[in-house]
Every structure is written in C-alpha cells, then in structure tokens.
Amino acid sequence: MPKLLIFLLLAVKSFHSCNSLIHNKTVLDLRNHRGEECYRACTGQTRTCYFKFVLEHYQAMGVACGKCAQGVMEDCFNLHCIPVDGIERGVHSINRQVPGPSINVCHGDRVVIDVVNMMAGTATTLHWHGLHMRNSQVYDGVPYITQCPIDFGHTFRYKFVASEHGTQFYHSHAGHHKLNGMFGSLVVRNFRDPHRNMYDYDLKEHTMLVTDWIHDDAEMFVPGLPTRKPNISPESILINGKGVFFKSDKTPTNSPIEVFKVIPSKKFRFRYINSVGHMCPVQIQFQNHDLSIIATDGHNVVPVTVDTLIATGGERYDFVINANQPRSDYCIKVKLLGNCEGIEGYAILSYSDTLEIKPEEYKKYRDFGLQCYNSIDLKKESTMNHPNTTCYDNTDKHHCSADLSGLDVDLNLINAEIDERFYIDFLNHRLMSEEVFEEGRYEHFLNVGGSTLIQSAINNISFAYPSFPILTQTDQLSDEIFCDPDNLPLHCSTVRFCHCTQRVKAKLNSVVEMVLIDGNRVLNRMNHPFHMHGYALTVTEMGHIPGVKEMTVDIYKKYKNKNLINKLAEGQIPPIKDTISIPTAGYTVFRFKADNPGFWLLHCHFDHHLATGMTIVLQVGDEFDFPQPPPNFPRCNNYIPEIYDDEL
Numbered sequence: 001m002p003k004l005l006i007f008l009l010l011a012v013k014s015f016h017s018c019n020s021l022i023h024n025k026t027v028l029d030l031r032n033h034r035g036e037e038c039y040r041a042c043t044g045q046t047r048t049c050y051f052k053f054v055l056e057h058y059q060a061m062g063v064a065c066g067k068c069a070q071g072v073m074e075d076c077f078n079l080h081c082i083p084v085d086g087i088e089r090g091v092h093s094i095n096r097q098v099p100g101p102s103i104n105v106c107h108g109d110r111v112v113i114d115v116v117n118m119m120a121g122t123a124t125t126l127h128w129h130g131l132h133m134r135n136s137q138v139y140d141g142v143p144y145i146t147q148c149p150i151d152f153g154h155t156f157r158y159k160f161v162a163s164e165h166g167t168q169f170y171h172s173h174a175g176h177h178k179l180n181g182m183f184g185s186l187v188v189r190n191f192r193d194p195h196r197n198m199y200d201y202d203l204k205e206h207t208m209l210v211t212d213w214i215h216d217d218a219e220m221f222v223p224g225l226p227t228r229k230p231n232i233s234p235e236s237i238l239i240n241g242k243g244v245f246f247k248s249d250k251t252p253t254n255s256p257i258e259v260f261k262v263i264p265s266k267k268f269r270f271r272y273i274n275s276v277g278h279m280c281p282v283q284i285q286f287q288n289h290d291l292s293i294i295a296t297d298g299h300n301v302v303p304v305t306v307d308t309l310i311a312t313g314g315e316r317y318d319f320v321i322n323a324n325q326p327r328s329d330y331c332i333k334v335k336l337l338g339n340c341e342g343i344e345g346y347a348i349l350s351y352s353d354t355l356e357i358k359p360e361e362y363k364k365y366r367d368f369g370l371q372c373y374n375s376i377d378l379k380k381e382s383t384m385n386h387p388n389t390t391c392y393d394n395t396d397k398h399h400c401s402a403d404l405s406g407l408d409v410d411l412n413l414i415n416a417e418i419d420e421r422f423y424i425d426f427l428n429h430r431l432m433s434e435e436v437f438e439e440g441r442y443e444h445f446l447n448v449g450g451s452t453l454i455q456s457a458i459n460n461i462s463f464a465y466p467s468f469p470i471l472t473q474t475d476q477l478s479d480e481i482f483c484d485p486d487n488l489p490l491h492c493s494t495v496r497f498c499h500c501t502q503r504v505k506a507k508l509n510s511v512v513e514m515v516l517i518d519g520n521r522v523l524n525r526m527n528h529p530f531h532m533h534g535y536a537l538t539v540t541e542m543g544h545i546p547g548v549k550e551m552t553v554d555i556y557k558k559y560k561n562k563n564l565i566n567k568l569a570e571g572q573i574p575p576i577k578d579t580i581s582i583p584t585a586g587y588t589v590f591r592f593k594a595d596n597p598g599f600w601l602l603h604c605h606f607d608h609h610l611a612t613g614m615t616i617v618l619q620v621g622d623e624f625d626f627p628q629p630p631p632n633f634p635r636c637n638n639y640i641p642e643i644y645d646d647e648l
Contacts, residue, residue: 086253100184123149130168166298176218230449237345280340462613544586
C-alpha cells in the first residue's frame, strides 16, 4: 500500500478518535439494544431500546396465511400472516403485522426507531400519541409541521425519551394510513405506581388495542362515493388485530379472535387503547366482571368501578380485572355506537393456570366466541362515559371522564389566573356542488352519500398544511403563511369557508385555557374526540345545555355568565387527559401551562374529519424558543423556480 495512502488512513482514524474524545461520545451499536428486551420489571434503571419498522403495501389474509381461511387455525399464525377479520384486502403493514409491533419500555428509557419506508409511491410519518416530545419536538411525527414526510425508499430515525409513563400508542399521521393498519401499542411502565397494590400482574399480554376495520382501502372514502358504501361506516372490529366478519349469508369467517388468559383468584391490569378512526364510540363489557378504572391517557386517577366503558378514538383507559368468578371462559363484548350500531366484536377472558396460548387452542376459543355474538345481554348499571349522563352530577350512577379525579394534578394550575383563552368552534359545513366543482378550485371535501358534500372546519376555517415543516425550517417562516378568523388570506374573500393554515399563538409559560364548542347539530350521539399534541390537559368543564340543538360560542358565553355551565365543584380535583370527548352539541374546557415550545396540532381524531380540515396548530413561544433541529435534518418545500425567456 502506498505510504501516502497509509498516512491518510491513519490521519482519518486519528481524527475520528480525537473527535470522539473531544465530544466524550461513543456511538452505540444498536444491535446490542434490541427493543424487545426492554420489556422487563421497571426498577428505575434506564436502557436504550432500538426498533426497526419496515413499512410495506402488504396483504391481509394473503398467501402467507396458508389454509387459515379454510379453517386451519394453526395457519393463521404463520410467519407474515395477517388474518384480521378473515377478509382479503391490501394493508399498510409494519414488519408485516397489523397492528404493528408492540413497544414496551420503562419510564425514562431512550427509544430509537428506524422507520424504513418500502411503500412505493407513498410518503408517511409516525406519531407517538401520548408522548409530549419535550426537547424532541422534531420527532412528534406530523408532516409539514414537525418534519418532512418519509419518502418511499427512505429511512428516518425517531429518537426520544419515554418521559410520559402510561398506556400510549403510535400511528401514522399521514393520509389514511392508520385506517389501513399502520398503528400499534406503546406502553411506558413506571416503577412507581400508586395503584400497585390493586393488581398482581401487569403484563403485555393484557394490552387491548381495539380498532374498527373496513374491507377497502381507506382512500376510497375520501372524498367517498355517492352510492357505493356511503356514510363511511366500518365493517368489523379488531381486537389486537383479530376478529370475525359475518358474510352476507350470515356465516362467519374462519379467523381467530383474541384471548386474554387470567389465573384464578388473581388481579390483572388491562391496558385498553381505542384506535378507531371512524366516528363511532366503542363500548366494552366483560361478562360477569367489573372494571376498576385506575388511569386514563396515561394519568392516574382515583379508582372508579363500572361494568361498562365507552371511549372515543385516541383515548386510553387502564383498569383492573379481578379473576374471582367460577373457573370458565367469559365473553368480552365490544360494540360500536352511534352511526355504527349493530357492529360488534368479541374476545375471550379465559381462566387458566398458564397464560400461554397455543395456536391450536384458538379454534376452541373461536367456537365459544361465536356464541357471544348477539346471544348475551350484559348488565349496564354503571357506565363510564354514558352518552346521556350529566357530568359533575354525584347522584348519577353513570360517569363522564370529567368526573374522574386525577392523582397527579398541578393544583396551582387549577387555581391560576388564565393568561390566554382560545375558543375552538368546530363543525362540518354542508357544501353546495357549485362551491366544490368550480373551475380552478381544488379543496378537500367528503361525499357522505348521494349528493351530500361536507367540509370539516374550526372557526369556519378548514385547515391546509403548509409546504414545509414550520418547526424545523423557521428561516422560511412568516406571518403570511398563517391565518385566523381576523386575518384571512385574499383567496378567502370570495368564498363562504376559508382553506388555510390556521394558527393560534400562546406565550411561552403562559396559562392557556381552550374552550371547545361542537357547532354541529345533535346527531346520533357523535361525540368528537380531540387530541392535543405536546401537552397534558386539565379538564375543568364538560357538558351540553338542555334544549340547545346547535351550540355556539355566544351561547356558551351567555350560559357561562349566568353560571349555568357544568363545571368542577369547589374542591374537586379534575382528571388529566390528552384526548378529550366533546359532548354532542356541547362543550369541553381544559387548561395547561404552555411550557413546551414549538408547533403542536389540536385536531379531531376521526380520520376523515382530520383529513378534511378539523385541525388547528398551536404555536407556543417564538422561533428563538424552539430547539434547533439536529444536524442534517431533512428539509423540503415547493420547487417553483422563475423561468426566463432565454433559458429554454
């Protein structure tokens, strides 16, 4: 080897060695930090947990499933088989799984996920629902807010500290990929748990991830079709990716259902994640077993025991099941409410001396589960989030989530003076055909059957994403790219409803109150779930005004001034949540301290409402308050160069 080349190689090696010493950093070999090994008893010692997610356009009930569809239950558990509800369809998979791999870590662990996008022609992101990404804002996973979408053929590395303990989950925040299967559980266990004496086991096997399921690509429903499958209704329910569908001749598919094994006389912590994307609440009941609720959205609460739990998309609840009944198998009944009445799913609670489930056992459990369909009527004496209950009414046997009492609430925040108050009035506008199909106008809309066209909006503005990630490319920021009801762009001067990037801005460390108003008319118990990125929310008011069919900000203010709003009683401790349900034609009020700088979405968690504009972005602080993006962080924007007359 030439002496000069040897000298150069030694110089480069010496430079890297000196560079590492100067910065006192050692590059980790992530192969030695497998994320699956981070599921453990949490003791306060933290680890680095590495996962690799490969995203693909893939097949459910495909070739890998062998004879699963013909009733060979063992084949349903073949490597790379995604059985879902037994119906073939294309999916967006993570590591050829639906849901994606479960993430189980301890509070304080450093999580690293390489997302490899192999979905041809498709860009995406992943959002870590429930994690606040403090000091890691660029990894919140929102396209054109915190990052550029991950293009086909590219790999993007998410890295953050699991700083919010509790039951969380992850999902795509691009297009309709979540409805197509791109979601999974994310559980952050804490070695300090005020409810530890209430249960014997907290196992990953008792995570319960519920989603609604359709048999077509979700993109077919946006904008939707006039006569083919109108009304955007799901066709079945999946529990941890398993379910059964009843075909037109009433025969069920040969697909497995989920089984949760419990040991007699022991108590188990269940972690329930509502991952539905359509506009229907989910009701859950365990046959002959009560649910002792101990946490919601990752935040501990004073325990409340109910027999029925209703939750909307994005919410999470932890509850304890006491296996104190006669040794047997019991139905877990999951049904959709509102516009989705009649769609049910089941799982099995099975008493056993072992928690292991062999593939050949699933046929026995499936046959038992089929007896559950429409054959049992479970008691409903005490419900969490009953649609007709009155919040803050101590005489009611049913409850609102707002009635829960948090255990980790900042009492100073409850009593603090409000620095900034924002009114968030959301609704679905009915559009005229001539407003949608106009020369040169291309705005999103939904066709919800026949000729009915709607567009979702907040404060009469339907959200439009910017052309670049506003958190990380602050050198391109200007007030002109944002709008609000008092500052509308020129193109909105001739239309009823504006389409632009709506922003509300809060000062760093201010106390912010948001008043969410459902401006839609009363419609089939449709409670909109709203999710706030980056923050935990202290809920102080929730309800609806009797006789008011169409709520407005002015009506809310009128009743507020008369002290006729349902609110916290004196001395009552509120719950903390990040996903809240707004009662039909009602209101919900929450507050938080704006101490996490950046841009954060607040949006409806119905996928189709999010896709058609029921979104607003909160800016906390100014650009100089934002953390700097990491070196070489991806950039993107429009490319529209000037064309000169002599260059072509």
